[in-house]
Amino acid sequence: MSSTHPAILLRQEQRLLEHRSYSPAVIKSLVDAGYAVSVEKSSQDPARIRIFKDEEYSAAGAQLVPEQSWETAAPGTIILGLKELPEDQDFPLRNDHITFAHCYKNQGGWQRVLGRFPRGGSILYDLEFLVDDHGRRVSAFGYHAGFTGAALAVKAWAWRLANPGQPLLPGVGEYTDGREFYLDERELVEQVKQDVAAGEKITGRTPTAMVMGALGRCGRGAVDLFKKVGLADGDITKWDLDETRDRHGPYEEIVQHDIFLNAIYLSDPVPPFVNVEMLAKPGRKLSVVCDVSCDTTNPHNPIPIYSVNTTFKKPSVLVDIPNDQNDFPMSVISIDHLPSMLPREASESFSEGLKESLLLLKDRDSAPVWTKAKKLFDEKIALLPVGLRTKEV
């Protein structure tokens, strides 16, 4: 093994309901390329258990180590993870980390989160900002956010029809034997197909759906789910910038579908796509909105008909529609961690997207994907007060 290959340690995620990780297939590629990879054993807590078994990582050639070994990893070991480190920790970080840290956009507490790296003399390579030569994100979870959001939307449509008087979809654990996630795509798609069939039995038709941002990662995932569970292509309306550029919302077309799924990336303020006044008008078909974008607290949220994020336990909330002239309720799904509902496929596709970059870790001082991430890190730490970015000895 070349001495330039850094050791890599895959940490067990600490956040509740996080079952995603890097796939054993990608760990095997790293091992085959000469990296020494250790993998923390999975938590046995059902709320945090990893979707991949420990044995899959040993078979890939990784060495299994106890949970939280990353905290005392040898100097120079790169720590691989997905979600944030535990919020109650504050010790300086001595190893470089690859992770989503959510501290580059003025998020609450960003200084404390980011300061741990310079205080320990280490580097944060933030997964959200790893970009290729064209400035496009190397890998993201969007596809499976759209896919699972669309699945929940269909379930909510069918549930309301089959359960008059109980308009809110029960928690994910209620239809997955207590798990708040699906074992794989097949399990999810099979179940949602049955929901479509149950709704069709009542209404005589399959639902219609409209996807806003249909050309993006989330949007494409949503369209694929709708097709896989049996919606006809003609019953899926796909809108993106071309359809909204010259015509301001709110859009009547939205309420003429059973399901509306928003998956735009909100960069500039846009007028609302839909509002409660439009929902109140007679003739609405719409009964479910899934807001995958979840710009819930953004003052320019283009779906200003709800104000809370929902969860896998309570996936939807009712929309308060004053003077509603329709005789059925409307609900919104606004879960901001949707890909965790399908941890296996979400992990596999995210890891695959990142593979080529991970294989370049031995050249991270020259490979653009890593040098650009390091440059951004340097710019961000320069914004910290001196006391929070001074290396502690």
Ligand SMILES: NC(=O)c1ccc[n+]([C@@H]2O[C@H](COP(=O)([O-])OP(=O)(O)OC[C@H]3O[C@@H](n4cnc5c(N)ncnc54)[C@H](O)[C@@H]3O)[C@@H](O)[C@H]2O)c1
């Ligand atoms: N809820 C979750 O769990 C979850 C997970 C991942 C991503 N997201 C969010 O989903 C959103 C979309 O992410 P993505 O990765 O798919 O982004 P993306 O950039 O791949 O796609 C966004 C799409 O929206 C389109 N768009 C932007 N403004 C529009 C407008 N005014 N009208 C019509 N179309 C418009 C773009 O052209 C693009 O095709 C982001 O806000 C992201 O943070 C949510």
